Amino acid sequence: MTAMRIGGLASGMDIDTLVEKLMVAERAPLDKLEQKKQTYEWQRDAYRDVNTKLQTFDTYIADNLILKSLNTKTATSSNSDLVSVTATSAASGTLSIEGVSQLATAARKVGQSVTNNSGISASGTTKISDLNGSTFTGTTEQSILIKAITKSGTMATEATEIKFKATDTIDDVLKKINSSGAGVTAFFENGKLSLTATNTGALKDGSAEIQLVSSQTKDGNTVTATGNELFGILGVTGSDSSNPNNLVDGGQNAILRINGIDIERSSNTFTLNGYSITLKDTFNSNVTNPTEATVGKAVTLNSTTNVDEIITKIKDFVNTYNGLITDLKKLTSETKNRDYAPLTSLQRKEMEEKEIELWEKQAKSGLLKGDSVIQNGLSSMRSLIYQSNPAITNTKFNTLYNVGITTSKDYLSGGTLEIDEDKLRAALQEDSDSVTKLFSFSDGKEKDTVIVNGVTKEVDTRGFLQKLRGEMTKVKVNIEAKAGRASMNESQYTLGKFLRDVNSSIDTWETKLTSIESRYWKQFTAMETMINKANSQSTSLSSYFA
Incomplete structure (x- = not known):
């Protein structure tokens, strides 16, 4: 409970101002602490x-x-209509492309024409359940497990699961395939389905570039394909009767000769000796033994440093x-x-x-x-x-x-x-x-x-x-x-520890100053009380002797 303060009513003094001035002197140590805190x-x-x-x-x-590499290099091709090139910082030497007998292409298959249950050519809006020969009914989700050749020219290690319902339209299913990242592009028009591998090239073991998978284990769970036969219903069946899961094949690698060495690449764009090379057309530089390919000079690739x-x-x-x-x-x-x-x-x-x-x-x-x-x-x-x-x-x-x-x-x-x-x-x-x-x-x-x-x-x-x-x-x-950092607390760095200590000292001094101010007011209040009593006694004596 705050003690009652008497502000100079008896003495006529400005006690508030007196106490304030006295506290200014008393605050000197606290001011130094606050200045130290600010400096820290x-x-x-x-x-x-x-x-x-x-x-x-x-x-x-x-x-x-x-x-971004500091070593900037510029590459040039002697015939950019046949071969274009860019250089990385690692580009070195001169490459002579003496012929491209085959460009890389993607595996593709166009299915047979399909109709609906009424014998009318199917369209993108035809529901799966309405296709001729469809065995899918109801609203249960079916799963397709499909995988395809990757950019590196190898088969994907894991199939992509695509789910559909019998009530979905052909367009609905195609949209799911194309957005799934499975490496397959599906297109349907004039009652026919076309499936194309997103990436070019042929697999080394000769297997199909787009394959179906019957089942696979993922995250400890077995996933079974219940809807793979949808492709057969849509007119696309595997050409390998011994393995119907080999759905689409026919992709081919680029075949070329560089500096006298015959090489293959699954893509028409690849990196070699620091050059990023893009093949645009076939050609043969051997004019004495021409083929159906373009005949002409070898394409030379060079790089120069952009000083x-x-x-x-x-x-x-x-x-x-x-x-x-x-x-x-x-x-x-x-x-x-x-x-x-x-x-x-x-x-x-x-x-x-x-x-x-x-x-x-x-x-x-x-x-x-x-x-x-x-x-x-x-x-x-x-x-x-x-x-x-x-x-x-x-x-x-x-x-x-x-x-x-x-x-x-x-x-x-x-x-x-x-x-x-x-x-x-x-x-x-x-x-x-x-x-x-x-x-x-x-x-x-x-x-x-x-x-x-x-x-x-x-x-x-x-x-x-x-x-x-x-x-x-x-x-x-x-x-x-x-x-320290903004996320650290004060105990984790040197200046933080200094700040913690000075804040503790400030708290102590603020408590102390409150006590000192209370003491001053107590003293002045006592003085006012005594003066007031003296004045009262003086008034009583004066009236007594009057």
Whole structure:
């Protein structure tokens, strides 16, 4: 229960103001704690902002230089009407396609004409139960188990289950087949059903490219096909009487000769030596022994490195990297303005919002000045420029400074990068594979065993970008140990523990100040009571002697 307060009625003093001024002095330790809390919070947020910058840069590297190859190559075909080509970063050598005797085609079968029970040619709207010879009735779901050749030229390991009812129309069933992902395209028109494998090619064992399955086990349960005979009712039956489940065959592989070697592919588009090749027509380059195929010269495929595009990517990387380094350098070298301490709650009440904003901008200066975690991280990142990579066999280009990328001569820049474009261009023109591998070698290992000058050594063979990401990860981990993440509680990182302790001290002081304020009011109330009694006695005596 709050004690009764008498606010200067007897003494005529402004007790409220007196107590408020006395409490200002008493609040000094609490103000310091609140300022300390604010500083910890600002430092925590500043550290987390650094981690956000590092993560943004890491994502940029991954998206633009790791997932998308740095080594951009352009491929050309001497006859793109017959063979078109694109190049991956692995494209190498010259390929001579001396003939294509057969293009890959998909297995297809067109069924016999089917009618409804009235002998009229069936249409897409005809119900399954109304087809001539249909044994399906009622609303019970039936299951088809069907599988087909895959893009790799092998048969699917698992059949796709497609369910239908006798009340479904032919169009309903076809829609289910075409959307099932079974690798089969179904089409019905003029009373006939056409089934085509989605993927081209022939199976090596000679079996049908579209097959039915009687039953299969999936997730521990046996699924039985109760509706496979639907295809027979729709006029499509297997050509192999010994195995009626072999539904559709006749697919064929592409057959061609490359650099003197006869090869087959299940698709007309395939990758070879880093080239993505698409066959468009058959031809034969042997004019002395012509066939029905197109006769002409061999189609030659070549690749060239797109040096300008690589340089553009490296320039963009360097600019982005320099922006990050400049920001981090500024944070660790910014001078603390000690004339601007965090505002207390009382000071905030006396200031306008714009004044508070300007004040806090100065008060936040130098929060991370001289921070060892960031400075050590910058030092480690800077040292990577001069590290050689033993995985690069061409020792002319096994360091970044050898290919024209060095740190700035201005030591105050914090290690920003500079590019000697002429030197970089010359290196790319001479050996683009080594230069791009130096930047990004995804097969490298942090601890790899290689032989250097006849001696087996354990070295770091990762590309520069992989090493850089590794160093940034170390910085992020160390920062999280200090400042945590939004999802962490205060006990999991250093500044959080400081905040927890200072909050505890603040709670203690607030309780203490409440007690002190109550004591002041108790004392002033007692004084007022005594003065009031004295005044009453004085009045009584005056009236007695009057």
